Amino acid sequence: MPEGHTLHRLAGELGTMFGGRPVAATSPQGRFADGAALLDGTVLESAEAHGKHLMLGFAGERWVHVHLGLYGTFTLGPGEAPPVRGEIRLRLTGPGGFADLRGPAACEVLDPIEKKALYARLGPDPLRADADPGSAWRRISRSRTSIAALLMDQAVVAGPGNVYRAEVLFRQGIDPARAGRDLSMAEWEAIWSDLCALMPEGVRTGRIDTVRPEHTPEAMGRPPRVDDHGGEVYVYRRAGQPCLVCGTEVRTAVLVARNLFWCPTCQSRSGPVSSTSPLAH
DNA sequence: CACTCATGTACAC
DNA sequence: TGTACCTGAGTGG
Numbered sequence: 001m002p003e004g005h006t007l008h009r010l011a012g013e014l015g016t017m018f019g020g021r022p023v024a025a026t027s028p029q030g031r032f033a034d035g036a037a038l039l040d041g042t043v044l045e046s047a048e049a050h051g052k053h054l055m056l057g058f059a060g061e062r063w064v065h066v067h068l069g070l071y072g073t074f075t076l077g078p079g080e081a082p083p084v085r086g087e088i089r090l091r092l093t094g095p096g097g098f099a100d101l102r103g104p105a106a107c108e109v110l111d112p113i114e115k116k117a118l119y120a121r122l123g124p125d126p127l128r129a130d131a132d133p134g135s136a137w138r139r140i141s142r143s144r145t146s147i148a149a150l151l152m153d154q155a156v157v158a159g160p161g162n163v164y165r166a167e168v169l170f171r172q173g174i175d176p177a178r179a180g181r182d183l184s185m186a187e188w189e190a191i192w193s194d195l196c197a198l199m200p201e202g203v204r205t206g207r208i209d210t211v212r213p214e215h216t217p218e219a220m221g222r223p224p225r226v227d228d229h230g231g232e233v234y235v236y237r238r239a240g241q242p243c244l245v246c247g248t249e250v251r252t253a254v255l256v257a258r259n260l261f262w263c264p265t266c267q268s269r270s271g272p273v274s275s276t277s278p279l280a281h
Numbered sequence: 282c283a284c285t286c287a288t289g290t291a292c293a294c
Numbered sequence: 295t296g297t298a299c300c301t302g303a304g305t306g307g
Contacts, residue, residue, distance in 0.1 A: 003288055031300095052289075070289045071301050087301065103301040105290065154290085161288050208288085236288085257296080258289085 002068035004159025005202030007049035008127045010074050012203070014056060015047035017076060017096040023058075028088040035109045036090060038062065051125050051158025055115060063115045064090075069105025076100075122158040126195040127203065133192040140180035140188055147183060148176035149256045151191075160195060163236045164202075166261045167210040168194050170234045173269045176255070176262050187269070207231040215244050235261040 023044050027036040039058050046057035054074075056064040068074070081091060081098035090101040101107060110118070123139075124131035136157050140150050150156050151165040160168070169176050172190050174183070202208050208231040216232070217224050234244055239252035239261055248265040 006288085067290080068288095069300055070287060072289090073301080089300085105300055107300095152289090163288055259287095 002052060002070075002072060003161035003164055003202070003208070004049065004051050004125060004127055005199050005208070006068070006206075007052055007054045008199075009203045009206055010054055010076075011047040011049045011056075013076055014044070014074075014092075014099060017099065018044045018092060018094045019047065020044070021094055021096075024093045026091045026093075028084040028091055032089050032107050035064070035107070038109060039064065049125075050119050050128060051122050051154050052161070053118065053122070053158075055110075061112050063110045063112070065106055065108050065110045065115070065118065066090075066101065066104050067106035069103070072104035073102050074099060075102070122154055123156045125158040126192065126199050127159055133189070136192070137185060137188050140183060141185070143180035145180055146177050146255065147174060147180050147191075148260055150180045152256065152258060157195075159199060162258050162260075163208050163231075163233065164195065164198065164210075166236045167208070167233055168198065170263060170267060171210060171212075173267055175267045175269060176260055178269075208233060208236075210234060211244065217244070220244065235263055237261065 021043060022041050023039070024041065025036040025039040027033045039062065042062070043059040044056060045059055046055075048055050048057070052067060054066040054068075056066070058064065066072075066074070076097060076099045078097040081093050081100070084091075086102065088100045088102055089104055089107050092099040123136050124133055139156050140147070143150060145153075148165060148169065151160055151168070152162065166176075168191055171194055172187065174187060174191070198208075198210055211232040211234060213219060215234070235250050237259075238250045241250055242248065243250055243263040243266060246263065246265045248263055250261055250263055252259055252261050254260070
């Protein structure tokens with residue numbers, strides 16, 4: 001489930017598993033053969049993430065930049081790596097275990113200048129200590145684009161994806177169709193601080209849980225429920241089902257080529273201008 | 282076996 | 295705004 005929390009979690013796990021020691025690198029699939037050969041046997045010095053981008057720092061100022069895209073996965077395990085099955089772009093092995101990368105949108109070696117350039121085009125990441133939410137607010141507060149679309153723009157905010165976008169707007173009661181410039185600064189600050197609470201929890205648990213204790217099915221006197229993506233959420237992929245808070249049918253629409261989910265009753269907070277603006281369709 | 286879908290992005294037009 | 299693409303899991307015939 002590659003939203004930002006996945007990459008930060010991976011950075012931590014890879015750093016723990018391989019950090020400070022030489023790592024064996026191969027590309028069983030062959031599509032990263034040159035890069036793997038360059039890294040093979042060098043020391044992993046650091047592992048970090050910015051938004052959905054993972055950076056593995058190897059000796060010699062070589063950074064492996066990984067972006068999982070829509071369906072990339074990094075599978076880690078202890079001990080010996082299993083026989084190769086399917087397409088493995090990059091396999092790292094060391095005394096601590098193995099890590100297999102499949103299907104990434106990006107897997108490449110960058111120098112420090114290229115790494116810096118990549119970071120420069122990303123918005124603030126709620127999971128990074130150096131994040132400046134003010135830079136995101138400057139863009140949001142001037143934009144006619146919907147807040148739902150702005151939250152998916154990695155140049156505005158880096159890390160949240162389709163799940164966090166839908167869930168944070170629900171938790172803050174904000175209509176996803178509202179233009180960024182019609183949000184108050186207080187509303188943006190509430191979105192940001194909520195992301196700063198939710199996403200570290202995602203890093204810790206490895207899943208996205210957004211349902212407050214008082215709204216769990218148990219607390220609401222409903223049968224227990226398991227969401228098919230592995231976490232407990234209010235609206236993401238729950239179209240047609242009753243809202244956990246008010247019972248209204250959760251709605252869905254395609255916005256900028258992504259599935260958006262929201263509760264039309266709970267998410268009715270409207271700004272001064274766009275209260276009647278329809279969702280793009 | 283064929284087909285569909287996905288938590289993302291980049292590029293063409 | 296459309297579409298191609300990185301791959302695996304799930305579904306249905």
